[in-house]
Amino acid sequence: MYLISKILIATIALFHLYFLWLEMFAWTTKAKKVFRTIPEDLFEKTKVLAANQGLYNGFLSAGLIWSLFISNKMWSINVAIFFLSCVTIAGIYGAYSASKKIFFIQALPAIITILTLIF
Numbered sequence: 001m002y003l004i005s006k007i008l009i010a011t012i013a014l015f016h017l018y019f020l021w022l023e024m025f026a027w028t029t030k031a032k033k034v035f036r037t038i039p040e041d042l043f044e045k046t047k048v049l050a051a052n053q054g055l056y057n058g059f060l061s062a063g064l065i066w067s068l069f070i071s072n073k074m075w076s077i078n079v080a081i082f083f084l085s086c087v088t089i090a091g092i093y094g095a096y097s098a099s100k101k102i103f104f105i106q107a108l109p110a111i112i113t114i115l116t117l118i119f
Contacts, residue, residue, distance in 0.1 A: 008113040009064050016061035023054030077117050084110045
């Protein structure tokens with residue numbers, strides 16, 4: 001089960017690296033196709049805000065990647081659970097404040113991964 005957990009952690013980390021790229025470097029281009037509910041005229045106006053959000057996604061990704069390289073299994077699991085909990089909380093808040101779809105894209109995979117680590 002631990003191998004499955006590591007694969008799930010790596011997948012979630014890669015998604016957050018993608019979000020970092022999208023929000024920090026492709027907000028006024030590619031992001032328009034992903035965030036279709038945002039009016040097109042707002043992308044340029046919210047570029048700095050999105051970049052800040054992307055930076056936070058990068059921090060989440062960095063923490064998850066870090067957890068994969070920690071040799072002590074218990075310490076690795078604890079670090080992973082911490083960062084997955086952050087992802088979960090962000091996903092729940094995003095589902096509450098922006099779109100319910102965020103729960104399924106962000107929070108649910110993190111919750112499932114936490115459960116694989118615990119059990």
